[in-house]
Amino acid sequence: MSMTLDPRTLDSKIPDGSLADKWDNFKANEKLVNPANKRKFKVIVVGTGLAGASAAATLAELGYQVDAFTFHDSPRRAHSIAAQGGINAAKNYRGDGDSVHRLFYDTIKGGDFRSREANVHRLAQVSVNIIDQMVAQGVPFAREYGGMLDNRSFGGAQVSRTFYARGQTGQQLLLGAYQQLARQIGIGNVRLFNRTELVDIVNIDGRCAGIVVRDLMTGEVSSHSAHAVVLATGGYGNVFFLSTNAMACNVTAAWRAHRRGALFANPCYTQIHPTCIPQSDDFQSKLTLMSESLRNDGRVWVPKMAGDLRAPQDIPEDERDYYLERLYPSFGNLAPRDISSRAAKRAIDSGQGVGPKQNGVYLDFGDAIGRLGRNVVSERYGNLFDMYERITGENPYETPMRIYPASHYTMGGLWVDYELMTTVPGLYAAGEANFSDHGANRLGASALMQGLADGYFVLPYTISNYLSQWLNKSIPDTSHPEFARVEAEARDRYHRLASIGGTRSPDYFHRELGKIIWDYCGMERTEAGLDKALSEIPALYEEFSKDLRVTGGEDGLNQTLEKAGRVEDFFELGMLMCRDALEREESCGGHFRAEHQTAEGEALRDDENFAHVSAWEWTGDATQPNLHKEPLAYEEVDFQTRSYK
Amino acid sequence: MSGTLKNLTLKIWRQSGPADGGRFDTHVIDEITDEASFLEMLDILNERLVESGEEAVVFDHDCREGICGTCSLMINGQAHGPERATATCQLHMRKFSSGDTIVIEPWRASAFPIVRDLMVDRSSFDRIVESGGFITAATGGAPDANLTPIPKPVADAAMDAAQCIGCGACVAACPNGAANLFTGAKVSHLNLLPQGQAERYQRVENMVETMDEHFGSCTNHGECEAACPKEISIDVIALMNSDYRKAKTINRKSLSRV
Numbered sequence: 068m069s070m071t072l073d074p075r076t077l078d079s080k081i082p083d084g085s086l087a088d089k090w091d092n093f094k095a096n097e098k099l100v101n102p103a104n105k106r107k108f109k110v111i112v113v114g115t116g117l118a119g120a121s122a123a124a125t126l127a128e129l130g131y132q133v134d135a136f137t138f139h140d141s142p143r144r145a146h147s148i149a150a151q152g153g154i155n156a157a158k159n160y161r162g163d164g165d166s167v168h169r170l171f172y173d174t175i176k177g178g179d180f181r182s183r184e185a186n187v188h189r190l191a192q193v194s195v196n197i198i199d200q201m202v203a204q205g206v207p208f209a210r211e212y213g214g215m216l217d218n219r220s221f222g223g224a225q226v227s228r229t230f231y232a233r234g235q236t237g238q239q240l241l242l243g244a245y246q247q248l249a250r251q252i253g254i255g256n257v258r259l260f261n262r263t264e265l266v267d268i269v270n271i272d273g274r275c276a277g278i279v280v281r282d283l284m285t286g287e288v289s290s291h292s293a294h295a296v297v298l299a300t301g302g303y304g305n306v307f308f309l310s311t312n313a314m315a316c317n318v319t320a321a322w323r324a325h326r327r328g329a330l331f332a333n334p335c336y337t338q339i340h341p342t343c344i345p346q347s348d349d350f351q352s353k354l355t356l357m358s359e360s361l362r363n364d365g366r367v368w369v370p371k372m373a374g375d376l377r378a379p380q381d382i383p384e385d386e387r388d389y390y391l392e393r394l395y396p397s398f399g400n401l402a403p404r405d406i407s408s409r410a411a412k413r414a415i416d417s418g419q420g421v422g423p424k425q426n427g428v429y430l431d432f433g434d435a436i437g438r439l440g441r442n443v444v445s446e447r448y449g450n451l452f453d454m455y456e457r458i459t460g461e462n463p464y465e466t467p468m469r470i471y472p473a474s475h476y477t478m479g480g481l482w483v484d485y486e487l488m489t490t491v492p493g494l495y496a497a498g499e500a501n502f503s504d505h506g507a508n509r510l511g512a513s514a515l516m517q518g519l520a521d522g523y524f525v526l527p528y529t530i531s532n533y534l535s536q537w538l539n540k541s542i543p544d545t546s547h548p549e550f551a552r553v554e555a556e557a558r559d560r561y562h563r564l565a566s567i568g569g570t571r572s573p574d575y576f577h578r579e580l581g582k583i584i585w586d587y588c589g590m591e592r593t594e595a596g597l598d599k600a601l602s603e604i605p606a607l608y609e610e611f612s613k614d615l616r617v618t619g620g621e622d623g624l625n626q627t628l629e630k631a632g633r634v635e636d637f638f639e640l641g642m643l644m645c646r647d648a649l650e651r652e653e654s655c656g657g658h659f660r661a662e663h664q665t666a667e668g669e670a671l672r673d674d675e676n677f678a679h680v681s682a683w684e685w686t687g688d689a690t691q692p693n694l695h696k697e698p699l700a701y702e703e704v705d706f707q708t709r710s711y712k
Numbered sequence: 713m714s715g716t717l718k719n720l721t722l723k724i725w726r727q728s729g730p731a732d733g734g735r736f737d738t739h740v741i742d743e744i745t746d747e748a749s750f751l752e753m754l755d756i757l758n759e760r761l762v763e764s765g766e767e768a769v770v771f772d773h774d775c776r777e778g779i780c781g782t783c784s785l786m787i788n789g790q791a792h793g794p795e796r797a798t799a800t801c802q803l804h805m806r807k808f809s810s811g812d813t814i815v816i817e818p819w820r821a822s823a824f825p826i827v828r829d830l831m832v833d834r835s836s837f838d839r840i841v842e843s844g845g846f847i848t849a850a851t852g853g854a855p856d857a858n859l860t861p862i863p864k865p866v867a868d869a870a871m872d873a874a875q876c877i878g879c880g881a882c883v884a885a886c887p888n889g890a891a892n893l894f895t896g897a898k899v900s901h902l903n904l905l906p907q908g909q910a911e912r913y914q915r916v917e918n919m920v921e922t923m924d925e926h927f928g929s930c931t932n933h934g935e936c937e938a939a940c941p942k943e944i945s946i947d948v949i950a951l952m953n954s955d956y957r958k959a960k961t962i963n964r965k966s967l968s969r970v
Contacts, residue, residue: 125851140772141838143878144782149775160858196852203854205847205902207871214861232871238779239874246846253842261835284827313775347714347747352755353776423714454778457795457802458749523851572762574755619767623729624828627758627768 077330077682077695080484081185086703087167090189093485094528098535105130108534111278111293113265113320115142117237117244117515118498119299121522124247127256129527134291135248135257138264138283138315138629143245146301146313147518150237151358151451153221153229154201154515156194161218165226167191174513175704177223177403178478178506179656179672181336183680184701185485186503193524194516198230200523204243208232221511222359223403223711229512234358234450240515244522264629265320266557268296268327268494269550271543275494279553281561283629286622288557290550294537295493295530298324299522302477302499304337306637306644307589308581310474311343311356317633318640321481321500329489330682330695332482332502334640335648338509338657339590340475341407344458344468345427354473355458357430358451359511362400364435364444365468367391367407369428373418379429379467390414398711405508405657405670406711408472412590413668415471427469436464472590476514478505478657479647482682482697486529487521490682493533497521502680507656558621564631565621569614573630576611580604580634580641588645593661597649601642605690608638639689646683646692653677674706714747717805721813722757724769726829734826736815746806750793751776751783753805754816770829778802778941781877784884785830786817791881791939799879799941819884823891823926834880836926837894844918845898847907860906873900875942882936882944888928893936895923896948903955913959913967920956 082093100108108131112123115137123135139145157170171191175182198216202208208230209217218227232239251257260280266288267279277292303318304310325331342357368387375382390410395402402410411428414420421427436444441464445452452463459469481489481496483503488495498518505513543549587593587600611634619625654663654670655677663671684693720741727734744753751773758768774782778799785800787793793803808814816830824832862870874897882893899916902908908915930949937946 121851128850139774139782140834141878143838144774144780146775146780148780149777158857196854198857199854200849200851202857202860203847203849203907205849205870205905205907207867207874207901207905208857209871210862210864210867212864214863214867215858232874235779235875238877239871242874246841247849247851249838249841250846250848252838313780315774348745350745350748350752350756352749352752355777453797454802457778457798457804460804460806527851570763572759574759575763616762616765618762618765624770624831626770627762 077490077697078484079183079697080486082485086184086188089185090192097528097532100531100535100538102130104538106132107538108132109134109293110530111136111291111296112299113278113297114145114299114301114500115139115245115248116145116147116299116301116498117241117518118522119145119297120241120244120248121519122297122299122497122526123257124244124251125523125527126530127251133251133257134260134293136260136263136265136280138262140261142248142259142261143242145241146316147241147515148238149313150515151234151356152360153219153231153236153512154197154240155221155228155510155512156198156230156516157191157228158195158198160216161227163226165228169226170194170228172704173224174504174510175506176707176709177510178508179670179709180506180674180678180704180706181655181699182506183503183699184704189525190504190517190520193520196524197516197519201240201243204247206232206239206243219360219363220401222362222401222407223398223510231360234360234448237515240519244519265300266323266632267553268324268491269553270327270491271547271549274492276543276547277545277550279550279557281557284624286625288554290545290554292542292544292550294534294542295495297495297497297526298481298500299497300500302480303637303640304474304477306581306641307474307585308578309346309351309354309585311340311354314353317636319633319636321496322636322640324481324489324491324494326685328491328685329494330482330684331479331643332680332682333479333647334644334683335588335651335658336478336507336656337474337644338404338476338478339408339472341404341411341472342430342470343473343475344455345422345424345471355454356473356475357455357468357470359404361430361448361451364439364447365400365430365432366434367400367428367430369414369419369421375419379421379431388419395711402711403508403510408590409659409668411472422469427471429467430470431467432463433467476509478502478507478509482680486532487526488533495526495530497526507658561621561628561632564615564635565617565628567613567615567617569616571614571616573615573617573627573634576607576615577630577634577637579607580637583607584641584644588648591659591661592648594649597645600645601649604638604641604645611635611638642689643683643692647681650694651677651681678706714745716743717746717808718743718810720744720808723813723815724830725817726769727826729828730825744805746804748805749776749801750787750803750805751801770831772831773801776801779877781879784819784832784879784881786819786884788815791819791884792941797941797943799877819880821883821889823889824880824883837878837880837891839926840891840895840919840922841898843922844911844915845902847902848911862906866904870901870904873897873904873944873948876944877942879941881939881941883927885935885939886928887933887935888931890930891923891927892930892949892952893940893944893946895919896952897944899952899955900948903951912955913962913964916952916955917959920952
């Protein structure tokens, strides 16, 4: 029994009032649950990254019963931990002209006017609380000699509003949130289910009633019921196979929710990050990000002459093209990610690529080392330089880094309303798993901000608005036959995957799928390419269904089987991504349709026809999704052509 | 510049579960580029095993950027292998030579029971953090972040300790299977900061005593520091011990007068 969706109900529930007042108005009018009644409600939180850990900890602190699920061995492993550069907040500690409004506007503009205005404004408002909260928890942010917090700049901003902890900001923030979660686990307010993966959602009587999970240690499939379920399960960047995501990042939780009635919004909005270490061989398992913060001091260049194979130090200054500084003088090397990535692609496509495979551009610290000295550069970026050297065998203090764009983040995700609820009542999505705040392109240092905003400062307020109606009413528990039915479906699915008996591993199919998506739905998309992808993906999926080989059986620990399930969901998502990219006949942010560009090769939006969120409904056939549109009506901001020149 | 390694012999620990005695299996890698990471070599081996109908070698790994702390492995008897300050996932084949025999084992420590093959259960680390590795700071009640200036050397020292990735190499390298470097790092991170002072002595007491329930005792070998992929100094153990001693004698009611 899947949800039946009434198309008229795509209501974003934006509160009344002026943009700056909406969040206060919401809080003033929402329904609350009194402290003594909170313990009567159970909330399931899936995922323990920044959004999940902060939501679970805060909900438990408030008094709700919380069950938290992670497929990792410990909540601290979630991929938020790998974020390097920083977290934005409109603190204006520099006195350089920052404000809530400016952070809001930068984010809307950075997202190429494709995000929801009210959500973005709320994000900018609560950004200041996040820094206060994290400092109180003991996050050792970088400080100046006077003891005050330090800041740096990130792409798409002309102020310094990024707080950081060396090159390990995500790690420190996640450990902060994890420690709050650990405290709640220790005192018994949160039950943690580790090494447990969500495999389905259960809906009963028009609301989400719980989840079905698989214990990765035993293979056992079981059910958990709750008053509300929060998915904080991250993005789907691993659909490209090669990405900066961790190996286990996957779309399964979001996709299973989608198949049960949650609309999936803007799947074609994927972020290709400009500064990753280029691929070195065909067996590479992932790509490694070099933080955007490096562009504060590093200068991006390629040789002016195509096919110039000289060593970088042998190329004289006047034969180098510092193309970001040339094309975007006011933002220079800190042009936003989508713009910088496409500029790198253009340089490489025109034969100016560098390195053994000519698949990179230089990120050069020669000037910075000359100006600041090696010690200062090392203090700012030392751990990133060390990581670069370990991976490439080259010393970036002596020879420029080679970088190339790679899949990094996904702006698309489960459609949510202002309260972060999906189209399934009682099912919420937070952090990268939802679609709401970054439009068609996310600015650097804003993912950590959004994950923590959702988990600490949005969801704990909005969830009571839904829960209050269930006070002292009975809800179905796991003895309801629907749980047994969904469990049986999940068991059948893993049994099917384990017993196809073909010849190829899940990794083989993932790699082949990733190539198709990267080639046709990566940095540049065309109608012909997307049509091709939409015929190749189902064909490869057919092959997967017949030729997959999973050894080790379905009972007990089986990493090959886990991977097979995740790859299968990537197939269906991949089809939806291409379909969405085909349907969106404009270029915006990370979605670049070659047919729609300016004479200078920049993205050309079509606000007349595409100023909407594309929210896709599952119909039972992956090739025939149903499109719903949420118009983007801006009250405060005018649509403008995005320029960083 | 890249090259190729030939004829590597891998001796890999296989163990079907906690009750199984376990054994070494030998696999030969005929050829691999030295650009490959160590775990990519295992990926290639696993793909070959699966496609020939055998079970893949189970190992923990995730971010492959040396930060999540999921990966482990004793490589030729060294936690995270031969390269200093490097987690297994960041180790590359250029550190090995053609013809090498490489012995790959799980972490070996009684507090980290083997789950299967190269995967161990490190949840005892989580128990230590749950017992006190936090600053109690309910959401929403925090004062302005710049209210309390923190001298840069203090913030830097806290960050040096906070870098711990929780991989467990310190325990695996320790002849006693002690977790003092891990626990010391967490205690130091929080006890150095002004925000951590209110719970400082309760924290160290709870964490040390939880640690002692699971792990062996520290006898200052220093193997942990040498194995740590984040180069955390054993100074953190001294700080923890010093705070633990004080915790046992100090009158907490008069803490604000100290």
